[in-house]
Amino acid sequence: MTTMTYSSSDRMRRGVSTLMTTLTFLCTLLAVGALLVILFYIAYRGIGSLNFQFLIDRPRPVGEGGGIGNAIVGSLVLLLISSVVGLPLGICVGIYLSEIGRGRIGGAVRFIVDTLTGIPSIVTGVFVYAILVLPMKHFSAMAGGVALALIMIPIVARTTEEMLKLVPHSMREGALALGAPQWRVILGVVVPAAAPGIATGAMLAIARISGETAPLLFTAFGSRFFPESLNEPIASLTVQIYNYAISPYDEWHAQAWAATLVLMTLVLGINIIVRFLTRKKF
Amino acid sequence: MSAVAQNRKLKFAGNNSTWRRVLSPTGNTGDAIFRVLMLFVALLMVGIVVAMVFALATDSMLSIRQFGFGFLTSQRWDPIKGEFGALPFVYGTIASSLIALLISVPFSLGIAIFLVEQAPHYIARPVAFLVELLAAIPSVVYGLWGIFVLAPVLRQYVEPALAKTLGWLPLFSGSITGIGLLTGGIILAIMVTPIISAVVRDVLAAVPGSQREAALALGATKWEMIRVVLVNGAPGIAGAVILGLGRAIGETMAVTMVIGNRPQISWSLFDPSYTIASAIANEFTEATGDLYLSSLVELGLILFLVTFFVNGVARVLVWNVTRKSGGVGRAA
Amino acid sequence: MPVEIAAPKIEVRASTPPPETSGKAKVAVRDLDFFYGRVQALHNISVEIPERIVMAFIGPSGCGKSTFLRTLNRMNDVIPATRVGGQVLIDDHDIYAPGTDVVELRRRVGMVFQKSNPFPKSIFDNVAYGLRINRVTSSNSELAGRVEQALKDAALWNEVKDRLKTSALSLSGGQQQRLCIARALAIRPEVLLMDEPASALDPIATSKIEELIFDLKKQYTIVIVTHNMQQAARVSDTTAFFLLGKLIEVNSTEKMFTAPNEKLTEDYITGRFG
Numbered sequence: 105m106t107t108m109t110y111s112s113s114d115r116m117r118r119g120v121s122t123l124m125t126t127l128t129f130l131c132t133l134l135a136v137g138a139l140l141v142i143l144f145y146i147a148y149r150g151i152g153s154l155n156f157q158f159l160i161d162r163p164r165p166v167g168e169g170g171g172i173g174n175a176i177v178g179s180l181v182l183l184l185i186s187s188v189v190g191l192p193l194g195i196c197v198g199i200y201l202s203e204i205g206r207g208r209i210g211g212a213v214r215f216i217v218d219t220l221t222g223i224p225s226i227v228t229g230v231f232v233y234a235i236l237v238l239p240m241k242h243f244s245a246m247a248g249g250v251a252l253a254l255i256m257i258p259i260v261a262r263t264t265e266e267m268l269k270l271v272p273h274s275m276r277e278g279a280l281a282l283g284a285p286q287w288r289v290i291l292g293v294v295v296p297a298a299a300p301g302i303a304t305g306a307m308l309a310i311a312r313i314s315g316e317t318a319p320l321l322f323t324a325f326g327s328r329f330f331p332e333s334l335n336e337p338i339a340s341l342t343v344q345i346y347n348y349a350i351s352p353y354d355e356w357h358a359q360a361w362a363a364t365l366v367l368m369t370l371v372l373g374i375n376i377i378v379r380f381l382t383r384k385k386f
Numbered sequence: 387m388s389a390v391a392q393n394r395k396l397k398f399a400g401n402n403s404t405w406r407r408v409l410s411p412t413g414n415t416g417d418a419i420f421r422v423l424m425l426f427v428a429l430l431m432v433g434i435v436v437a438m439v440f441a442l443a444t445d446s447m448l449s450i451r452q453f454g455f456g457f458l459t460s461q462r463w464d465p466i467k468g469e470f471g472a473l474p475f476v477y478g479t480i481a482s483s484l485i486a487l488l489i490s491v492p493f494s495l496g497i498a499i500f501l502v503e504q505a506p507h508y509i510a511r512p513v514a515f516l517v518e519l520l521a522a523i524p525s526v527v528y529g530l531w532g533i534f535v536l537a538p539v540l541r542q543y544v545e546p547a548l549a550k551t552l553g554w555l556p557l558f559s560g561s562i563t564g565i566g567l568l569t570g571g572i573i574l575a576i577m578v579t580p581i582i583s584a585v586v587r588d589v590l591a592a593v594p595g596s597q598r599e600a601a602l603a604l605g606a607t608k609w610e611m612i613r614v615v616l617v618n619g620a621p622g623i624a625g626a627v628i629l630g631l632g633r634a635i636g637e638t639m640a641v642t643m644v645i646g647n648r649p650q651i652s653w654s655l656f657d658p659s660y661t662i663a664s665a666i667a668n669e670f671t672e673a674t675g676d677l678y679l680s681s682l683v684e685l686g687l688i689l690f691l692v693t694f695f696v697n698g699v700a701r702v703l704v705w706n707v708t709r710k711s712g713g714v715g716r717a718a
Numbered sequence: 719m720p721v722e723i724a725a726p727k728i729e730v731r732a733s734t735p736p737p738e739t740s741g742k743a744k745v746a747v748r749d750l751d752f753f754y755g756r757v758q759a760l761h762n763i764s765v766e767i768p769e770r771i772v773m774a775f776i777g778p779s780g781c782g783k784s785t786f787l788r789t790l791n792r793m794n795d796v797i798p799a800t801r802v803g804g805q806v807l808i809d810d811h812d813i814y815a816p817g818t819d820v821v822e823l824r825r826r827v828g829m830v831f832q833k834s835n836p837f838p839k840s841i842f843d844n845v846a847y848g849l850r851i852n853r854v855t856s857s858n859s860e861l862a863g864r865v866e867q868a869l870k871d872a873a874l875w876n877e878v879k880d881r882l883k884t885s886a887l888s889l890s891g892g893q894q895q896r897l898c899i900a901r902a903l904a905i906r907p908e909v910l911l912m913d914e915p916a917s918a919l920d921p922i923a924t925s926k927i928e929e930l931i932f933d934l935k936k937q938y939t940i941v942i943v944t945h946n947m948q949q950a951a952r953v954s955d956t957t958a959f960f961l962l963g964k965l966i967e968v969n970s971t972e973k974m975f976t977a978p979n980e981k982l983t984e985d986y987i988t989g990r991f992g
Contacts, residue, residue: 117607117610118607120607120609121607121608121609121610124609124612125500125504125608125609127496128496128497128499128500128504129500129504130496131492131493131495131496131497131500132496132497132500132501132505132513132517134493135493135497135516135517135520135579135580135583136513136516136517138520138576139516139517139519139520142523142527142531145531145535146527146531149534193427193430196423196424196427196428197427197428197431199424200424200425200427200428201428203424204421204424204425205428209425209428212432213428213429213431213432216431216432216435217431218697218701219435219694219697219698220431220434220435221697222632222636222693222694222696222697223438223636223690223693223694224635224636224637224638224663224689224690224693225636225638226636226638226663226666226667226686226689227438227442227636227686227689227690227693228438230442230666230670230682230683230686231437231438231441231442233670234441234442234444234445234683235437235441254434257431258431261431285414285416285417286414286417286420286421287414287416287417287419287420287421288416290420291420311522312522314524315522315523315524315525315526315527316524316525317524317525317526317638317639318525318638318639318663318667321667321670321671322670322671325671342524342526345526345527345530346526346529346639346643349526349529349530349533349643350533350643357534360530361530364527364530367524367527368523368527371522371523371524372519372522375519375522379515
C-alpha cells in the first residue's frame, strides 16, 4: 500500500491548481487596484482646484477662473425633473410587473422593459431630440429631464419588481383574507413592506442618472449661465466635465478634474450609503 | 328567503357588471380602477419603445432612401460632399468591443471564480462591492482618466514596447499617439468587467453544491472542481459575455474621448478610429443639412437594433440559468 | 392499560462469512471528536472497519451518521469552521495528519451521495471523469474498457450501452444513482462510502441498489449510512448504532437485530423511539 503523503499525488495537477487559484486572486487584486488608482487620482488632481468660489461661480473665459456653480445647480434641476417624471412611472411599472401583469401582456411588458434597459443612452438622447427638441426648435432642461427619466424608468421598474417579489405571499394572503381589495393590499401592505428596498433602488437609479452625459448632449445641451427657466438649455456637471476635458486649455482641464471630484463624491456617496443601509444585520 | 339572508346573498355576489368583471377578477371597483391605471402605465412603456422605433425610422428615412443598403458597406463619410457610409463606424464598434471582450472576459472570469469559490465570505462581500463600484463610475470620468492617464501611459511605454516586439504585425504598426482603437478597447474593457463578473458570479453561485462535492469526492483538485462548476454555468457565462458585449457596443462618452474620432478603417490598433455611438455624440450638434442629420439618426437606428438583438440573446441565456435562484438581480 | 405494540420483525439476510483477514482493520477510528464551530457533533467515536465487508450505520436522523461518514474522506473540510479531534487511520495512516494528500485520499475512498449528482455531461464522460483527471490511462480504448467495466459493476451497462454519449441527465433517478456509483467505482477506490444511497429512490430502484451493494462487497469495503433498518439488515454484515453523536454499539448484523448488547439499541430496533 502506498502512503498518502504529498509525493504520491500527481504534482503537476496540484501545481496547475495552485497556479490558477493564484491567477484568479491576482485578477481580483488588479480590479480592486484599478478602482483605487482611479479614485485616488481623481482626488489628487481635483483637490487643487477645489475651493468655495469654484463651487458657486459660473464658467468664465480662460484665464479668469470661474466655476461650476451653474453646472451643479443644473444637474440638480435635471435630477429633480427626471425623478419627478421617472420615479413614479418606474415604481408603477414595477408594481404592474410584480403584482398584476400575468400571461401574455405581462410577458410582453417585461420584455419591453428589458429592452429599454439595454438601449444605449445616446439613442435615448436622439429620440428625445426628435420628439421634443425638434418641434420646440430649441434645447431645454425639460428635454434633458425627460431623456434622463426614460433611462431611469426601466432601472427603477426592475428593482421595484424585485423588492416587491421579496415580500412573502403570506402577507398578501393575510390582508386578502381580511377582506381587503387587491389595490389596498398592494398599496397599503405590500408596497410599504418593500418601501426600504424600493427607496434604495431609487437612490441607486439617481446615482446612475447623475453620471449620464450622452443623452444630455443634444437635449439639455449646456449653458454658461445659471438656469432661469426650464424651457432653455441648461448646464450639467457631466457635460461640463466633457467640454472642459476635450478643450485645449490646461486651466479648464484642472477644472474638469475638480468637477469630477464633486461628481464622484455624489455618486460614490450615494452608493456607499445604499450599501450601508442594505447591509445584512445577521 | 328572509330579507336579511337575501341581502347577504347579494353582497357576496358583488357587482355583476360585465365591465367590472373583465377589468378586475375581484369585481371590486377600486381594483378595476387600479388595474386600469397600472395597465395604462405599462402600455405606456410599450408605446415609448414603439415611438422610439418609429421616430428613428422616420428621421432616417431621408438617408435610407438616399443610400439604401450601401450605407452599411460604404467607407465614405464626407459631410462636405454629402456622402455618408457607416462602415468605418461599424468596424470601429466591432473592433473596440472585441478588444474589450478579449481583455475583459478572462479577468472577469477570474474575479468571479475567486469571489465565489475561493474567498471566504467576509472578504468576498466587501471586495464584490468594490468591483461593482467600478460600474458606478460615470462614463465621462473614465474618458477623462483615459485622456490624461491611460493615453500618455500607452503612448510612452506600452505602445512603443508593443511596436518593438510585435511591430512586424500590421496590428501594431502605425504612428503612436496614445489615442486610438487600442485605448478605446482598454477603457471599454475596464468598464464592462464589473458587469460581466457580477453576472458570472450569480451564475456560479447558482450551481448546486452537490456538483462541487461530486467532483471533490472523486479526488479532484480545487481547480478541477472549479472547471466542473464552469461547465455547469457555461450557458450563463456565455450570456454574461454577450451582455458585456451589448454594453460595450453602446458605450459613448469614454470611447469618444479616447478613440480619436476619425472615420477610417485601418489594421493598426494604434490608429484612431470611430464607433457608431461616438460618431453620433460628436457630430450631432454640428450636423448641417438634413441629409447629414438623417444619416446620424440612421446610425442611431442601427445601434438600437444591434443592441436590441444582442441584449435579447444575452437575457435568454442568463435568465435560463439563474431563474432557479431567484432571477437576475442586475439592472445592467 | 398500556398496549404493547409488537415490533415488526426485521428480516436479516444470512450474511456471507467475511473472508480471511489478517486481523488488521482497513479503517480504524480512534477517539474521534467532531465540532461544527462550537457544537460538538461526534463524541469519542472508536470503531474498526475490516476489509471487504459492508458496515451499516443506523440511528435516528440528526445523530451524526452522515457527519461521521464524511470524516472518513475529509469531505467535511469544505465546510467552514469545523474541527476534528482524534484519529482516523486508513491502512494505518492517520488521514488527518498534516501533510496528508487529501486529493489522493479521496481517490482511494470513494463516495456516493444521497441525492444523485451527475455532471451535466454525457454518460460516458461522467464515468470517465475520475479516470481522466487522475490520468489513469492515456489510451482511449483502455479508457473505454474501464468505463464499460465500471458500468457493468454498477449493473447499468445493459441499459445505457447504446447511448453512452447522451446526457446523463436524461436517465431516471435510479439510473442516475447507479451512474454515480459507476463513476465512483471507475477509479477503483479501496473503500466506498454511501450516504443513504437509496433514500431518494422508489422501491424497485432501491432493491436494485441493494443487490448491487451485496455484489460489490466481494471487492470493496463498503460503509453505508441508512435510516432504514430493514435495508441495513438486508445488505450489511456489521451494523453500528449511532445516537446523539455517540456510538452506542457495533455488532454483527445478525446479532444486532436479534439480540443486541445495549438496551438503547434494543429500544431503537424495536421502535420504542426514533
